[in-house]
Amino acid sequence: MTINSLIAQGMISSLLVYLLTKLNKKLGAFLTVLFSGYLLFVIFGFQNSAGEVFSLIHFGEFELTFMTSHYAWYFAIVLTLTYFLVSFFNPYWMKKMVNPAAYNMLFMVSMVGTVGVFYAKDFLTLFIFYEIVVWSSLFIIPMGKSRKTPVIYYTISSIGSFAMLYAIFYLYHSVGSFDIQAVSEAMSQAPNTYRFVFFTMIVAGLTKLGIFPFHTWLPAAHGSAPHTFSPVLSGGLVKVGGFIALITATVIPSFKILAGDLQLMGVPFENYLIMLLGAVSIVVGTLMAIKQEDAKKLIAYSTVSNSGYIIIGLMLNDQVGFAGGMMHVFNHAMASGAMFLSFAAIAYRTGTTKMSELGGLIKRMPLTFAAYLIAIISLAGIPPMSGFASKWLIFQGLASNGMMFIALAAFFGSIGSFLYVFRPLSAAFLGQLSPKHKDVKEVPWMMQIPLIIMSFLTIFYGIFPGRILAYISKIQESVGLKGVEIEGTKIIAATGMWDSLVITLVFGGGFMLAAILFFISPKAKPVDQMNTYTSGEFIYDPDHYHYAKNYYATFENNYGNKKRVELFFDAVALRVKEFGEMVKTMFFAKSVSFSIFWIMLFFTLVYFWGDKV
C-alpha cells in the first residue's frame, strides 16, 4: 500500500460512504469506523519508512508528490488515531444529524486530507490538502448549534491559509521550486527571504493551533460543532497547525538559517516572538476557560492554552523542549479527545453540555467519569499520566534556556488548568443528580471503546513515556536536532532526570492509601438536589440553585469578561461592511450623474498626470 493510492482510495470511498449513508444511515457510519481503522492500520505500517517518494498526479505543470518521513508518520498516526476513536461515536448520532450522509463523507474527506498534509513532499501538495481539510471540516460545524461560527472559523483559517499560499508562491518565485527539501536548502543561503516567509507562513500554523490573537475561532467552532466532531477539531485538526509550525521552523531549520540574527535566550528572536504569543495564549486560554459555563467551550479554551505549550515546545528547537512539544501533540490529542468524547457521551444521554444543568453523573456514568478524570489529570500535567512527561520536558527546555517570562506563563497555565478542568468534573459528575437525569444510563458499549482506549494510552505513555520519546528522538535526529536522551524509563534533561516508573509507583501507592482511607472513613449522606433549604419557597428551577453557577466567583471577579480580541475582529468586520456600503452609495448611486462624474474624474486624472508619459 502506498500513500498515493491510500489517498485516492480515501477520496473514492468517501463518495461511497455518502451513497451508502443515503441508503442506510447506520451502515454509512459503520463504514467510517471501518475505513478510519483501515487508514490507521495502513499508516501504522509506515512507521520506519523515511524518504520514500510517491507521486500523486500531474496538476497542470506542477507535480503533486508525497514523501514519507518520521515526523509525518508521528502526526499522521496521532490524527488517524483520533479520527478512528471518535468515529465509534458516529453511528449513535446519525439520527440526530440534519444531513448524515454529508457528515460521513466530509468526516472521511477531512481525515484523508490530514494524511495528505503530513505526507506532502512539496508545499503545493501541503496547501491543497490543508485547504481540503479546512473546507471539509467547515461544512460539518454548522450541522451543530451555530451557523455563524463556521464563518468565523473560515475567516481566521483563510487568513492563515492565504498567508501561507502567499508565502509559498513567494518562495516559488524566488527559489523556483515547491519542494520542501529544496526550499530548505535554498533558504540557508537567503536568511532575509526566509525571515519574511517565516512570519507569513507560520500564520497558518498559528491560526490552526488557535494561538493568540487567532484563538477566537476555537471556543466558537469547537463549542458549537456537532458533539462527535468537536473531539476531532480539538484533538486532531488543531495539530495540523502544529505541523505547519514544525515545517516552518524546524524542518526548514530556522535555528540554523537565522543563527546570524539577534538571539534572545538562545533562540532567534523570530522564534522567541512566536513563543511569546504562545505564552499569551496559555494565559488567555486558562483565564477564559475558568469562566466558561458550557463544558465544550471550556475545553475549547483549554485547547487554546495547550496549543500554547505545543508551539512553545516546537519553537525551542532543542533537545528537550522540542521533544516535549512533540509529545504534547499526542497527549493533548488523547486528553482533549477524551474530554470532548465524555461530554459527547453526556450529551448523548442528557442532551446538554451546560454544566449548570448537570450533576451527580458519577453514579450513572462511571466509565465516562473515569475517562474524563484520567484525561484531566493528564491535561493538568500531574503524574503518572502522559501529560506530565510532555509538560516536564517543556519546562526543562524553558528553564535551561532561562526564559523566565514564558516559563512563568507555562506554570500559570499549569496551575490554572487545575481550576478549569476540575469545574466540569465537579459540576457534571460530582454533586447532586438533577431530577431530570434520574434514569440516565451509561453509554452503549461501542461508545465506551474509544474512552477506554484513550484512557489506557494516556496511562500507558505516562508510565512508559520512553516509548514515544524514542520515536521523537528519531524525528529530532532526522531534522538535525539532538535526540532526547532516554535510559529505560528514565528521561534525562539538562537540569536533572526523572524515572517515570518510580513516580508511577509512588503515585500508585498514594492513590491506594487514599482509597483505603475513603473506604474506611464514614460516608457522607447524599442529599437530593430539590431537597434544599429554601425558607419555605418552592424551587421551580433547580438549575438556578446549582452550585456550578459562578463556580469560581471569587476568582473570576478579579478580571473582566470582555472578549477584546473578538470585539476587535467584530469591529474590523463591521468596518469592512461599512466600507462596502460606502462603495455602494458612492459608485452605485441611484442617479446617473454620479457615475458620469466618476467617468469624467477618471479622464481628468489621467490627463493631468498623462503628460508625464
Added chain:
Amino acid sequence: MINPVLLIAIPLLAAFISVFIQKLSWVLLFGVSIFTAISGFFLQKGMFMIGGWKPPFGINLMIDDYSFIIIIVINLLFFLTLLSGMWELKKNKTILMVILAGINGLVMTGDLFNLFVFLEIITISGYILAASSDKYYSVFKYLVLGTLGSSLYLFGIMVLYGTLGTLNMADISQQFPNVSGSVKIISLTFVFAGLGVEAKLLPFNAWVKGIYGNTTPLTGPLFSTVFATGAIAVFGRIFGQILVPDSTLIFAFIALGLITFIFAETSAMASKKLRELLTFSSIGQAGLIITMFMIGGFYAALIQLINNAFAKTILFSYATKAYKSNGDDTINNMSGLFRKNVMMGFGFTVATLSLIGLPLFFGFYAKINMLQSAFALNMWIPALIILGSIIEGIYYIRLLVKLWNPGEEGQESSELAQSQFVIKNGFSLSLIAVLIGIIFVVSGIIPDFLTENIAKAADSLSDAATYLSTVLGGI
C-alpha cells in the same frame, strides 16, 4: 470545418425568419443555439475576408486560438442559459437570436468599428431584454451609461483612425507603438472607459446593480455569463494584443482593476440579497480578470474567465429562480433551501468553492496560476488578490452554510427550521448544476483536459506576430 461567418449569419437569418413565423421561433432559437454550440468546436481557424476586400481595407473575421476558445465557451454558455431560462423566453426569442449573432461577431471581428457595431447590437438587445424585469429606471440608467460608453469607445477609435488611417486591428497593433504619446493616452483612455462600461470596471459600472440585481431566470445567466464573458474577452483582446498600453498608463489600469475587485467584494459582503451579492461578486471577478489581462497573465485570466462564467451560470440561475418562485431573495429567508434539492445544492456549492479557489475544484488551478503570474510582476498585486479572495470566501461560505443548514442560532440544526421557499421549474437547472459541478471537480483534479486549448489561446494572444502575419500576410 465550419466557416465562422455562418455563426453570425445563421442566427441573424433565423431571427429574421422568426419575425414572420412566430410559431417556429421556439424551434429556430434552440436549433440555432445548438448549431452554434456544436459548430464552435469545428470552427475553421484563420482569417476571413468579408465582402472581398483584403485587410486592412476591408472588414475581416479572425479565428485564432483565442477567439476559438471564447466562441466555444460563449455558445455553450448561451445554450445553458436557454436551458435554465426556457420558461422565460416568451417574446424574447428573436432578440436572443440577434444577441447570439452579435456576441459571436463581437468576439470574432478583426475590425475596431465592426466591434462597435456588434457591441451596440448586443447592448440595445440587452436594454430590451432587461426591460422585461419592469425596472425601467434601472434599464434607462443602463442605456445612458451604455450609450455614453460606446460613444467614448467610438471617439477613441476615431482618434486612432485620424492618426493612423486604419481601423483594422492587426494594422493598428502594428502601428500603435509608433504613435505619439498624447494620441496614445487619449485613444487608450477613451477605449478603456468605453469598454469598461460593458466590462463592469468600477467607476463606469453604476448600471450593474440595477440590472443584475433585478434579473429574471433568463437575463440573469445571460448578462452575467454570456455578456460578461464576451465583454471581458474583447477587453483582453484589445488591451492584451491590439492597443497595448505602456508601462505608466498600464499602472492606472491595473489599479482600477484591483480597486474594482476589492471594492466590489466588500460591497458583496455587505449585501443581504442573493442576487445583489452575486452582482457584486461578478463585478469583483471582472476586475480580477481584467487585472490579470493587464499584467500579462493571459493564461490565468482565461482560466478564471471560464471558471467564473460557468460558476455564475449556476449561481445566477439558482438565485433568479429562487426569486421568481418566491418573490424574495433575502438570504436569511432561504436557510436550508438546498436540502430541498440536493442536486442544485451540489452544483451551487461546487461552483462557489471553485469561484473562491479552493482545492479539488477548477478554481484552485486558476488561483495558483494567477498568483504565479502576479508574482512575476511584483509583490503587492498578489497580496491584494489574496486580500480580495479572503473577503470573497467569507461571504460565499456564509451563504453556503446558511443555505445548507436550516436552524436557529444556538440550536442544533434541524429540518424544522427549514425555509418555506421552493424552486419551481428546476429540473433543467438541476441537470446543468450536476453537469457543471462534475466538470469542475474533475478538472479540479486533472486540469489538463481543459487547459490544453486554453494554453494555446493564451499563447496566441501574447503572440502578436502570428496574428499580424495571418491577417496582413496577403499584402
Added chain:
Amino acid sequence: MSQYLYIALMFVGIYGLLSQKNILKMIISLNIMELGLNLFIISTGYIKEAKAPIILFGNEGNYVDPLPQAIVLTAIVIGLGVTAVALMLARNIYKTYGTYEIDEIRGENDD
C-alpha cells in the same frame, strides 16, 4: 479647428447628462452628445477644398475620406435605435411612476 467645436458639443451633451434630472432632457443630452461625436467623426475625414467622394464624371482632384462618412451613417442609425429604446423606457417610466423626474421615482434599488 472645427474639431474642437465638435468635441465641445460632445461635452455639452455630457454636461447635460451630469446636470439634468429629467429623463426626457437626459435623452436630449444623449442626442447632443452623439451629434457632437458624429460631427467629429466627419471632421476627421475632411480635406480642405476636396470634393464629395462620388466618382461620376471621371477622376479629378481630391476627395474627402469616405470611410468616416460611412461610419457616421452607421452611428446615426445606431443612435436612432438607442433613442427609440430610450423613449420607450421613458414612456414606461412615466406609466409606472407617473413622472419623468428622477428624484420622484421610488421603488427601484431602494435599499
